[in-house]
Amino acid sequence: MVNRIVILGAGQAGVQVAIGLRQGGFNGEVVLVGKETHVPYQRPPLSKQILKKEWAAERCQLRHLEFYEQHQIQLLQGVSARALDAAKQQIVLSDGSSWAYSGLAICTGAGLNRLPVPGAELAGVYYLRDLDEALELSAQLRQGARLAVIGAGYIGMEVAASARSLGCEVTVIEAQDEIMQRSAVPAIASYLREFHAQQGVRIVLRSGVKQIHGDGRVQSVELANGETIAVDGVMIGVGVRPEIAWLADSAVQTNRGVRVDGHCRSNIENIYAAGDVAELEHPLLQGWQVLESVQNAVSQGNLVAANILGGEQTYTETPWFWSEQYDQRLQMAGIPRSGDTLIRREHPATGGFSYFALQGEIMHGVQSINAARDYMVGRQLIGKQTPANPALLADHTSNLKDLL
């Protein structure tokens, strides 16, 4: 019987499982399987510091390469999972090698949704899938370059902000009737949309893309309404989905992602999932959720490591997220539910403001623009489910500490 934990995926979650296993005193083998050839790295800087050329690529590394050797973490690079035989406790990788395991952590993250229009494969069309693509796009973002961003989610809007900061002409194209509609409350989304417009970004809402034109290399984007926008580059950010196709013939239960219980354990006892690929019922949220965030990847990664080592920890961490666009800092915790009352708290002195989403006095979400204090208090209130007085929240002269 082997004493080997195989971790599939070397992103934020997978690396955290490996670290957590060693921190927890595991002395068997740890095999970390990454499909990229870079030293495992964090992704949030790709749309910001890397595009803006503020960081060298190496600075994104989660840990230095020597760290893996020092901690006897066997890092396999450039390979991915191909097939799982849960009964035999064996995984086959894309290089044909097969590995027996005593425990398996699925941290394969999320793959990109592709835009199904003609021309999406042209040179100069990017998805910001990985570090290499971020570096390539970054090289294109020169003063005066024309960039179309298709999809106004976080990544799209962060790329728009970075490109605009570099002096590019930026057009954002979004099919919905607001930017960041999936996650930001309407007033925050509209505030950021207007901020982008003031910075000179053109935002086209309620418009699909019919086709991307070019001759080998992208030249223009044709909208559904017939308008054609001349461009030098295109960045597509139309969402992600958990990377589970490779599990189709396995015994692991999946739905949108890998279905796990409160211990991040799948339907098979020694198989766990963490991060963007995991789907679970979170005690602070409604229904089954796939949480796509760094915080979730790190927290679940730690928890999976502890549970592999015999723990029975339950995942209850309040989810939190952040985004930076220009000098605007958006910080969010929890997830507002439909039917929640939104309470606005404004800070006239700084221009910052926040929205708290409440049902009665129970907070489900907080979203802050340049108001970290509101966010930190909201995050604690959401986690503890402490009742909060809406009138106190709305009054910017009140001391939020009194609510904790």
Added chain:
Amino acid sequence: MITINVTDRDGQLHQVQAHPNDKLMEVLREFDWGVAAICGGMCSCATCHVWVAEAWGDKFPAREMDEEELLEFLDGFKPGSRLSCQLELRDQHDGLVLELAPDE
């Protein structure tokens, strides 16, 4: 190289080597006992909270507003509280003394 003296959350003392110009957080997250630093240094999460010893407090620029706001409502907030992602090390920090604050 400079040496910094760090007490971890179990009370263990570590002497750590660092380069001037390193971000303190990036030094501390390399260790098993180190900081989580989940947001990667964006001053967004408060998971790299340290207590800088009183004698060293004025050897760093004062907290900016966003750092102050993230810290001040933590249970472990003290006068020496800093987010280590906001602290850049210099030659003058040789011998620095600090303690890791608990995760919250």
